Amino acid sequence: MFHPLRESVRAAIKAAVARQFGLALPDVAVEFPPNVALGDLATPAAFEIAKRLKAATGEKRPPRDIALALAEALRADLAGFDRIEVAGAGYVNLFLRRAEALLAALEAPAATLAPRFGGKVVVEHTSVNPNKSAHIGHLRNAALGDALARILRAAGETVEVHNYIDDTGAQVADVVVGFVHIEGKSLTDIEAMTGKFDDYCWDLYARVGAWYAEDESRLRLRADALRAIERREGELAALAEHIAERIARCHLATMERLGIQYDALPCESAILRLNFWADAFERLKAAGAIVYETEGRRAGCWVMRAEPEAQEAAAPADAEHDADKILVRSNGTVNYTGKDIAYHLWKLGLLDRDFHYRAFYRYPDGHIAWLGGATAAESAAPPARFGRGAAYLNVIDAGQSYAQAFVKRGALAVAPPDAQGGIAASAHIAYEKVALTPASCLELGFALSEEDRRRPFVSMSGRKGLGVKADDLLDRLESKALAHVQAHQPALPEPERRDIAHKVAVAAIRYFLLKFARTTLIAFDFADAMAEQGETGVYLLYSLVRLASIRRKLRESGLDCPAPAVALRERLPQLETWLRDDGQAANEFWALAVTALRYDTALAEARETLEPSVVAKYAFQLAQAFSAFYNRHNIRHEPNEVRRAFLMTLASLVESRLRAALSVLGIEAPERM
């Protein structure tokens, strides 16, 4: 509710300032005062006006004077406010008519936001190399991407979720080498293997790394494998295809445990086979986005120039590094960034080519993830046409920022004018990695050097087999939660207890990964990640479980309040007393309502900044406010029927917004726990 309210206040202030002072303010700050006693909305605009007035006319007018005039104008222009006051040196504080606002909000949806992107948004996330188990770092990527997709959808956007499968890269080739040269296994042997295939490859991949280190000439085997895979020749290519596809399935299963689904799975092999690059190459050349180098050390390469400022900064002092990016090598082959640009042109519908699809992974709810790696012969038609987005958002770790910048430049260079806006709004959603605390490494059974032991964190390394596997962590969380549920809910049947434990585990891990801002490096610690007290996903669930419990107990006592809003509307004067005139207690009730009603501002900010932690922090704040309320006021034992309806209304409002916030974070609450 506060989002549109804030916007209308902002507009009213601009209009009043233009009228009264003849100033056009480009931006007006409308903020939330530190507590409800100071108002529900506030603006320091008078300070800004004083400054501009002085600059424009030389007139020196005290901010407080300006604020008084502004408040006067707003009183005439804005409806729904009890009073509009001037405080301090020039703040204008706006106080809502509380009872009226609350009743109106009860009937409104939790959030109504206007779409920000001009059409479908393609969100790419997860994109784990299909050669080993997903680890906690991949989970951060997926949790971020999934939350982002949910935030955009809740904000009214159309979203398509892609998970890129790099099925032809060096990492898959390494596992192929391991199977063939270390283990002497054939495709038939591998197909017959049972057990957790991704975990098996996790170990094998680490062994291959060590095996290369023993004798570096063995790296030639990787190059051979890579070539065979790219040309789709022989047993090695067949092995790679089997491994990549099988592990991609493992990853989808891991993510499904967290409630994360995908729409499309574009494959690198298809981008090569269908030669997306040939098309992209022509368009980049035609647009003048790339140039052919005829001399110097990059002679024979096709290069994309960096921004002039970046070039200038890098070039003179440093011969070794320059800011430009090679896309086509002197031998005529395209590199990773070039392929990535081609792929993104496809995402934006700027390429006359498309993948062939086949249904790859079916979720219990009937949704299907389509693999963009089919041959023309086996091609089937997905329900909707993938790609052709108005904008893209790529969840990739911050280390890729440099390459991602060139991807965007390439797309901007090629796109027609009407597509520029969407691409400008497109972004690399950069996040810092998850590293391990030394304590976590030791807990995983990894011996650390003295030097590493002293460091605050140690990087995960698939090549060394050092990392926390996503499934293992989930297993640990689930069994810990199950022990709790068994103690607290002994009467429940086992399947239900398992379901609860699962929901608790998902809440714990998702909240843990989302409560940090994207640019914060997470030093993973088992104790922190598995905590169930304080600022945790478990705490959030607990609030919703208590709310469900209140409802259940009221029903059992025959005290259910089916339509509290109706009951309250008939007692409006009483409601106003509780919310406004009752001093401290009224402010407490209203503060809780305000916190709940700011859900849409949290959602709007998260969508604007593409930062899910905003919603995570908001959810915790709301749960905290509710917990205090819960301890102070016993709804079931409230003798006054109307007051009980009032308390229950506040509880319902909290429940609605908390549930909405959690659903956007991908967290679902059980009925009890």
Place this chain on the structure above:
RNA sequence: GCGCUCAUAGCUCAGUUGGAUAGAGCAACUGCCUUCUAAGCAGUAGGUCGUAGGUUCGAGUCCUACUGGGCGCACCA
């Protein structure tokens, strides 16, 4: 060498386009379970916001320099 990013309580982190007394969790200490789930609540203690300047009515937030972390700058993917 250049670019990006970070530095806030003992620890881990928030901090609303610059705004009102700098917040939370953990750890420590004190209380609260025959009363809607104590996986909880109330309270105490703990901060010259890396350093030095600058802009501003106002700076944790913006600018400059410095110090100290992390990442990136391949004809790798």
